[in-house]
Amino acid sequence: MKFSEQTEARLARLIESRPPGHLRSALVPMLLFIQDEVGAITPEVVEEVCQRLGVSRRDVEEVVSYYSMLRRKPAGRYHIQICTNISCMLVGGAELFEHACRKLGIGHHGVTEDGMFSLEEVECIGACCWGPAMQVNYDYHHHVTPEVFDRLIEQLRDNGGKARER
Amino acid sequence: MPELIRLTIDGRSVEVEPGTLVIEAARRVGVKIPSFCYYEGLSLAGACRMCLVEVEKMPKLQTACTLVATPGMVVRTDTPQVAEARRAMVEFLLTNHPLDCPVCDKGGECELQDMAFRYGAAESRYLEAKHHVPEQQWSPVVFYDRPRCILCYRCVRVCDEGMGVGALGVVNRGGRSEIAPNRGDHLECDECGACIDICPVGALTSGMYRYQTRPWEMNHVGTICAFCADGCKTTLGVYHDRIMRGNNRDRSGLNGEFLCIKGRYAADFPHHPARLSRPLVRQDGELRPASWLEALSLVEARLREALAAGSPIGVIGSNHTTNEENYFLQKFARQWLKTNHLDHQRTGDVPALASALAGREGTLASTEDLYTARAVLVVGADLAQQHPLLSWQIRANWRHHRARIYVVTTGPVREDRYAARSVRVEPGGELEGLLALAEALRAEPDLVILFGDAIQGEDVARLVAFGDSLGIPVKYVCLVDYANSRGAADMGLLPDLGPGYQPLERPGMTLEEMLECPDLAVLWVVGANPLIGRQRPPSRFLLVQDLFLTETARLADVVLPAASAYEKDGTVTNVCGEVQRLRKVVAVAGVKTDLEIFSLLACRMGFQKDPVGWETVLREIADAVPGYRLSVPALLAGAPQRTHFASQASSSRRGKVRSARDTLFTSGTLGRFATILSQVREAPGALYRG
Numbered sequence: 038m039k040f041s042e043q044t045e046a047r048l049a050r051l052i053e054s055r056p057p058g059h060l061r062s063a064l065v066p067m068l069l070f071i072q073d074e075v076g077a078i079t080p081e082v083v084e085e086v087c088q089r090l091g092v093s094r095r096d097v098e099e100v101v102s103y104y105s106m107l108r109r110k111p112a113g114r115y116h117i118q119i120c121t122n123i124s125c126m127l128v129g130g131a132e133l134f135e136h137a138c139r140k141l142g143i144g145h146h147g148v149t150e151d152g153m154f155s156l157e158e159v160e161c162i163g164a165c166c167w168g169p170a171m172q173v174n175y176d177y178h179h180h181v182t183p184e185v186f187d188r189l190i191e192q193l194r195d196n197g198g199k200a201r202e203r
Numbered sequence: 204m205p206e207l208i209r210l211t212i213d214g215r216s217v218e219v220e221p222g223t224l225v226i227e228a229a230r231r232v233g234v235k236i237p238s239f240c241y242y243e244g245l246s247l248a249g250a251c252r253m254c255l256v257e258v259e260k261m262p263k264l265q266t267a268c269t270l271v272a273t274p275g276m277v278v279r280t281d282t283p284q285v286a287e288a289r290r291a292m293v294e295f296l297l298t299n300h301p302l303d304c305p306v307c308d309k310g311g312e313c314e315l316q317d318m319a320f321r322y323g324a325a326e327s328r329y330l331e332a333k334h335h336v337p338e339q340q341w342s343p344v345v346f347y348d349r350p351r352c353i354l355c356y357r358c359v360r361v362c363d364e365g366m367g368v369g370a371l372g373v374v375n376r377g378g379r380s381e382i383a384p385n386r387g388d389h390l391e392c393d394e395c396g397a398c399i400d401i402c403p404v405g406a407l408t409s410g411m412y413r414y415q416t417r418p419w420e421m422n423h424v425g426t427i428c429a430f431c432a433d434g435c436k437t438t439l440g441v442y443h444d445r446i447m448r449g450n451n452r453d454r455s456g457l458n459g460e461f462l463c464i465k466g467r468y469a470a471d472f473p474h475h476p477a478r479l480s481r482p483l484v485r486q487d488g489e490l491r492p493a494s495w496l497e498a499l500s501l502v503e504a505r506l507r508e509a510l511a512a513g514s515p516i517g518v519i520g521s522n523h524t525t526n527e528e529n530y531f532l533q534k535f536a537r538q539w540l541k542t543n544h545l546d547h548q549r550t551g552d553v554p555a556l557a558s559a560l561a562g563r564e565g566t567l568a569s570t571e572d573l574y575t576a577r578a579v580l581v582v583g584a585d586l587a588q589q590h591p592l593l594s595w596q597i598r599a600n601w602r603h604h605r606a607r608i609y610v611v612t613t614g615p616v617r618e619d620r621y622a623a624r625s626v627r628v629e630p631g632g633e634l635e636g637l638l639a640l641a642e643a644l645r646a647e648p649d650l651v652i653l654f655g656d657a658i659q660g661e662d663v664a665r666l667v668a669f670g671d672s673l674g675i676p677v678k679y680v681c682l683v684d685y686a687n688s689r690g691a692a693d694m695g696l697l698p699d700l701g702p703g704y705q706p707l708e709r710p711g712m713t714l715e716e717m718l719e720c721p722d723l724a725v726l727w728v729v730g731a732n733p734l735i736g737r738q739r740p741p742s743r744f745l746l747v748q749d750l751f752l753t754e755t756a757r758l759a760d761v762v763l764p765a766a767s768a769y770e771k772d773g774t775v776t777n778v779c780g781e782v783q784r785l786r787k788v789v790a791v792a793g794v795k796t797d798l799e800i801f802s803l804l805a806c807r808m809g810f811q812k813d814p815v816g817w818e819t820v821l822r823e824i825a826d827a828v829p830g831y832r833l834s835v836p837a838l839l840a841g842a843p844q845r846t847h848f849a850s851q852a853s854s855s856r857r858g859k860v861r862s863a864r865d866t867l868f869t870s871g872t873l874g875r876f877a878t879i880l881s882q883v884r885e886a887p888g889a890l891y892r893g
């Protein structure tokens with residue numbers, strides 16, 4: 038597999054920065070970078086990573102199945118993660134998640150038909166002081182009320198994906 | 204000697220070497236701390252929390268399996284807090300457990316049952332639905348039942364570290380974690396079953412044993428594996444005269460708990476439907492069943508005729524029969540049949556090594572030496588395929604002692620992965636390939652060299668000369684193929700050497716020569732299949748003793764059904780020259796041991812008055828065979844006895860030596876009749892697969 042110039046450069050830096058004999062430690066970031074480009078950890082990606090790092094398929098499968106941020110199926114163009122952990126829940130995180138489900142017509146781990154949005158209920162994302170907290174791709178959004186949420190969705194839709202992507 | 208560390212465990216003072224774990228220190232003073240994930244010899248996991256103990260000045264309970272003993276440490280394992288922790292851990296482990304002990308293979312020998320029994324957790328506060336996952340079959344050998352799994356990761360570690368295979372992994376997270384095979388839905392591995400045996404619960408079960416019987420309904424007999432030359436002790440479970448499984452959980456014998464697929468699961472060949480159970484004699488060109496009386500009379504008559512006419516008689520011995528049988532057979536041939544036409548299928552040039560090392564003490568490596576040597580050199584052999592125990596020993600040596608491994612082979616081998624140096628050569632270039640390593644080897648404190656049939660004849664002496672030139676202590680292992688290949692050579696089943704490699708004045712014909720010789724009145728083949736893919740030899744009478752109607756037996760005039768290694772007592776000598784005791788495990792109707800057959804014939808022919816037992820022959824061996832002056836009582840008690848090459852041992856220059864190049868999943872005739880070996884998808888395996 039060959040990736041974009043930008044991704045390849047990131048992967049190259051990743052490998053250079055490992056001391057000899059420790060290539061294996063590049064596994065998690067490598068998977069993340071590739072997922073950012075490909076959208077998911079497909080069987081071909083697993084194979085590619087095995088080759089690049091000299092690890093076994095088992096090693097990769099262990100990591101992919103462990104970390105929920107690594108996906109086997111592509112997410113939407115905008116992957117929305119809503120925290121329902123305690124701090125956020127106390128200030129309406131759970132309601133926000135339910136609202137998001139209704140608004141987008143999908144549930145946890147769902148993807149909208151046009152492939153624009155996907156939704157995930159997540160545990161604490163480290164923004165407890167500013168709950169309810171939500172993450173769209175790599176961008177954080179704080180104090181997200183249902184109204185704020187709706188506005189954001191419209192904006193992203195209007196932009197037709199021209200806003201900052203993954 | 205580093206200074207010892209003194210600590211107190213349950214009021215008892217104990218001194219241990221620096222670096223000792225508290226769980227081990229406790230065992231020294233007889234305090235058994237319960238553990239699941241801790242396993243001697245494997246890396247630490249700290250996964251199960253069963254081993255929690257109280258340590259003075261430490262605020263929380265500590266895991267004894269990861270805690271290194273320090274001076275003055277005060278450990279308590281008998282406080283109410285510890286008892287409560289253990290109870291809680293058992294309760295926790297049982298939350299998702301199906302509690303199907305009544306039908307579980309492990310019932311009665313399950314560590315989880317034992318813990319629940321001892322530390323109690325009869326009541327569970329868990330009311331939620333249990334997480335269920337259906338049972339999975341990963342191979343003909345390995346089945347996995349997730350709900351029973353307590354995630355101790357022993358299986359993962361033994362496969363990774365012990366076997367060097369790394370076929371098992373852990374997928375998912377938390378309560379959904381499970382063990383997964385390397386090929387998604389199935390396994391491709393050594394199929395050794397180490398993971399099954401090491402599993403403290405019934406989560407991993409074997410295709411051979413599962414749902415067959417209960418552990419307490421079996422008799423267990425410890426004997427020596429009938430397949431390769433490594434001589435693993437295997438404890439066979441017998442139910443109603445059928446072998447149900449093999450394992451070695453008590454870690455006795457020179458293999459500890461190691462066994463490959465053959466030692467664990469290939470022991471069903473004695474019960475194969477194709478097993479011969481009656482003598483066969485040829486009449487009108489066809490083999491027909493006959494009584495023992497008829498068959499033995501016929502053999503007796505042919506032998507008497509040959510002796511009376513002074514016609515030559517040839518004898519081909521076996522790589523599988525006991526030392527007693529081999530010794531008795533050579534005595535029969537030489538003393539009574541007056542023939543030196545005696546040989547066996549030679550798979551490694553032991554006589555050449557015996558000659559090269561004659562008179563040198565301590566130059567034969569033992570199985571243990573492979574684990575303790577500072578450096579090991581493998582020449583021309585794929586140990587993981589052909590000598591699984593030796594491969595395991597070397598791997599353990601590398602893991603535990605950082606031994607340096609050197610490899611000279613024609614293809615990639617598993618040892619490459621941890622070898623200090625691997626040299627690839629063209630076939631026949633092994634000796635030359637060694638030279639590249641000379642400098643590195645010279646810097647080693649000591650060395651064990653293992654060599655296969657690539658090194659034979661004059662080359663063995665050259666190899667030993669190379670060893671001498673290094674200026675360090677060197678020990679050797681001459682690799683041979685089968686369970687008693689070494690014993691066959693040691694007992695003198697050779698045309699030019701008697702027992703203990705004593706040179707003979709009038710050497711006889713080699714195996715090849717006998718098969719071609721038109722003058723042989725009788726050719727007597729014991730437990731061997733030299734005629735595979737060949738014509739009937741020109742000898743006038745062909746007698747075969749075997750378990751099955753092999754290609755050779757099909758051509759015979761008389762076939763006598765013989766007992767297998769699992770059906771007799773005696774001793775065998777492994778590839779390292781260690782003698783071990785074989786014990787009768789099952790009885791199979793209609794067959795006789797080869798010793799019984801020889802002995803009955805000897806009586807009929809008037810060579811001896813009464814049949815002899817194996818112990819009598821063993822004592823004769825201990826008296827008569829140079830290098831075999833071993834302690835018979837110790838041997839009978841089950842301790843392996845080391846042998847050595849006598850000082851006047853001579854070399855056999857006659858005849859080629861050829862390993863059969865069996866893999867993990869083949870083993871000559873026996874392998875063909877062991878069901879599981881042909882069922883695994885890796886069969887027949889490939890040498891130099893890595």
Ligand code: SF4
Pocket residue numbers: 344345361362363366368369370371390392393394395396397398399
């Ligand atoms: S059978 Fe042996 S090689 Fe296969 S997974 Fe189990 S331990 Fe590993």
Ligand code: SF4
Pocket residue numbers: 351352353354355356357358359382398401402403404406407
């Ligand atoms: S299968 Fe057995 S050995 Fe492996 S983790 Fe589960 S309980 Fe432990």
Ligand code: SF4
Pocket residue numbers: 428429430431432433434435461462463464465466467590591592
């Ligand atoms: S290594 Fe050899 S002796 Fe040991 S179990 Fe396997 S076949 Fe038997």
Ligand code: FES
Pocket residue numbers: 120121122123124125126160161162163164165168170
């Ligand atoms: S609880 Fe929601 S960000 Fe921490």
Ligand code: FES
Pocket residue numbers: 237238239240241248249250251252253254255266267268269
């Ligand atoms: S034995 Fe100590 S944590 Fe498992």
